[in-house]
Amino acid sequence: MELAAYESRTSVNDIQLITRVVAGDAAAERELYETYVDRIYRLAFRLAGDDELARDFTQATFIRAFEKIGSFRGDSSLSTWLHSIGVSVALNGLRKTKRQRNREAPMEEGISIGASRIEAEPDLKERMARAIDGLAEKYRMVFVMHDVEGYTHEEISGALNIPIGTSKSHLFQARSKLRVALADFAPEWVS
Amino acid sequence: MTEENFEKFVKESAQSYNAPPARVPRDEMWNAIQAQRAAGPRVVYGGGLRLSGVSPRRFHAKVWLGAAAAAMLLVATGVGIGRWTASTAPRAAGTQTIGAVIVPPPEKVAAVATPDAGLSSQQSAVQSTAAAVERSSTGDVRSGGQRVSNGSSLTNGGEGRVATIAGQDSRAPTSAYQLTTVRYLSEAEALLTSFRARNPADQQMDAQLGAWARQLLTNTRLLLDSPVGNDPHRRPLLEDLELVLVQIVQQSPGTAPQDRELIEKTLQQEHVLTRLRTAIPAGAQHGS
Numbered sequence: 001m002e003l004a005a006y007e008s009r010t011s012v013n014d015i016q017l018i019t020r021v022v023a024g025d026a027a028a029e030r031e032l033y034e035t036y037v038d039r040i041y042r043l044a045f046r047l048a049g050d051d052e053l054a055r056d057f058t059q060a061t062f063i064r065a066f067e068k069i070g071s072f073r074g075d076s077s078l079s080t081w082l083h084s085i086g087v088s089v090a091l092n093g094l095r096k097t098k099r100q101r102n103r104e105a106p107m108e109e110g111i112s113i114g115a116s117r118i119e120a121e122p123d124l125k126e127r128m129a130r131a132i133d134g135l136a137e138k139y140r141m142v143f144v145m146h147d148v149e150g151y152t153h154e155e156i157s158g159a160l161n162i163p164i165g166t167s168k169s170h171l172f173q174a175r176s177k178l179r180v181a182l183a184d185f186a187p188e189w190v191s
Numbered sequence: 192m193t194e195e196n197f198e199k200f201v202k203e204s205a206q207s208y209n210a211p212p213a214r215v216p217r218d219e220m221w222n223a224i225q226a227q228r229a230a231g232p233r234v235v236y237g238g239g240l241r242l243s244g245v246s247p248r249r250f251h252a253k254v255w256l257g258a259a260a261a262a263m264l265l266v267a268t269g270v271g272i273g274r275w276t277a278s279t280a281p282r283a284a285g286t287q288t289i290g291a292v293i294v295p296p297p298e299k300v301a302a303v304a305t306p307d308a309g310l311s312s313q314q315s316a317v318q319s320t321a322a323a324v325e326r327s328s329t330g331d332v333r334s335g336g337q338r339v340s341n342g343s344s345l346t347n348g349g350e351g352r353v354a355t356i357a358g359q360d361s362r363a364p365t366s367a368y369q370l371t372t373v374r375y376l377s378e379a380e381a382l383l384t385s386f387r388a389r390n391p392a393d394q395q396m397d398a399q400l401g402a403w404a405r406q407l408l409t410n411t412r413l414l415l416d417s418p419v420g421n422d423p424h425r426r427p428l429l430e431d432l433e434l435v436l437v438q439i440v441q442q443s444p445g446t447a448p449q450d451r452e453l454i455e456k457t458l459q460q461e462h463v464l465t466r467l468r469t470a471i472p473a474g475a476q477h478g479s
Contacts, residue, residue, distance in 0.1 A: 030221070033224070034217065037215060037217055037220065037221075038215045038217075041211065041215045041216075042211045042215070045210075045211035045212075046208065046210075046211065047209070048209070049209035051212065054211065055216065055219070055220055055223070058220055059220050059223050059224050059227065062220075062224050063224055063227055063228060066228065125204070125207045128204045128205060128207065128208060129207075129208050129209075132205065132208050143205075144205075144208070144209075147198075147201060147202045147205055148202070148206065148208060175197070175198065175201060178201055179197060182201075182204075185200075188200055
């Protein structure tokens, strides 16, 4: 994932692309989609840990974006605007998922919803996943976006509609909680 | 240094957290988006939209369950409204009939309640008349200070007698008609009592009674044509009242005494006043 490439393409093509999409240019819609779909999908997958949910969230994000793009005022970059939609869709969906899974917990307990987890020691991987899942939503969001997906605090601020300082604070809190949760692995980072 | 190490360690370790597949299903999602947009919007996940034509997702059961429940509720509400509307349609027509019921003006009652003759029987009758008219004009039926509701069962508090109005017969009219009928009967009772208590020599009184009877006659016909006319207990009384009212209307200052006797005879033979008072679900005319 080349963030610089995204930023470059966005800054150059934002206005023209939006104008064409608003005018009903199907090719422009596809271009906008191709430009941002990977990042939206990856973030959705990171948050959901499930391919079907990630697809649902991504699709809903773009459908909503195409419907609302006429009201896009340009206060933020197109990327930020799209991500704010994506995060909103994902969070709403995850909250509903959580409620549903809580009801189904007895049957699904112990079944991992993650798809392909690679590298990392099995124990560390599992502990890390549980620790991140155990974070409060606001901390988890910032941590995943920043430390896992590489978003900047400016991007997180725009997508989550929070001040940059709040984003940094949430990240600090998230790391602190993870440090406690992963204390058993301290030699790994102390050495 | 430790902090930097931890940050590096966390970032590396967390890459395995919900790691997405290497290949993003771009085309599949694009096709699904196009299909959904073509099919029209549907609310999903509170903030997003989704459309039909997509492969079933785990949320679909919940969404469809909610939609089915909403549809069932809508249908049930529609059926309920339909039935309610059907059952109240005649009632609405009857409401117009209610507006046609004429309450005699107070001056007319006062005129009726001022007999020339000072007989005690006439005074008593006039008091009864005034009480009946008062009940009919207020619409409230009271007995001994106890309010008697206009429901399915009305109580004559003075005598403990219960007159069932509605609910016994499927043809029984609605409460609105019942209220109208009670008011009408009270007026009729007041008129007939005044008629019997009048001074035969008072031609002006006869004229006023005739005018009053004409108004009641109109209401009688309206009631006979309303659901009240289907009431097997009320219809004969209304028909007898119609006859008596016609006779009163037809009398004039020059009417022969025999004609007036005919009216009296009708009232007595058919026990019109007795039936009338029995039909009125209150004991005001009996005093309290």
